[in-house]
Amino acid sequence: KQEVTQIPAALSVPEGENLVLNCSFTDSAIYNLQWFRQDPGKGLTSLLLIQSSQREQTSGRLNASLDKSSGRSTLYIAASQPGDSATYLCAVKDDYKLSFGAGTTVTVRA
Amino acid sequence: SAVISQKPSRDICQRGTSLTIQCQVDSQVTMMFWYRQQPGQSLTLIATANQGSEATYESGFVIDKFPISRPNLTFSTLTVSNMSPEDSSIYLCSVATGGSDQPQHFGDGTRLSIL
DSSP states (O other), X not given: OOOEEXXXXXXXXETTOOEEEEEEESOOOOSEEEEEEXXXXXXXXXXXXXXXXXXXXEETTEEEEEETTTTEXXXXXXXXXXXXXXXXXXXXXXXXXXXXXXXXXXXXXX | OOOEEEEOSEEEEOTTOOEEEEEEESSOOSXXXXXXXXXXXXXXXXXXXXXXXXXXXXXXXXXXXXXXXXXXXXXXXXXXXXXXXXXXXXXXXXXXXXXXXXXXXXXXXXXXXXX
């Protein structure tokens, strides 16, 4: 059974600081890994998708890396803004199923 | 990406009753899924909604408790039956529009509270 862990569970940073969010998974036989953002009372917004054959993926201020052999992914958010405050979830896909971590709740202080 | 609409967005129900949640997608999709997010926890897959056949349930979830319909490629319903306070959760519909190399997308969820 795939186990996904996200560390830290919560993070508070001043505006402008770079964010580093970690995700680890136990079974490296994955199709891809997806990072999501969840705002309070809302659903999930897909941020980045990294295929199992890729090492990283970038979108604007967001960069996600994947090391499948060690079962790790890292989401970097550059120059954080108060609007980045949310819970960030990583999910790994094996076959049809997404397995989620518990998330990292980020607060960016103005 | 697909636009997913869920109804209702939230509800407060009495224990012992049932509620049906609807999920409508603006385009035909190959796979539709139902997830549960219990308070303070992450998402857990309930079942895969299969068009024209019975849903495929994950371990710990049964059809009598969570009956699912998928009459076509753009619509699905999840019913939460005989509700108890432990069923208080966010229920989310998710779709996959292509193969395993495509992202999965989620609706805004249904926030359910059982008194």
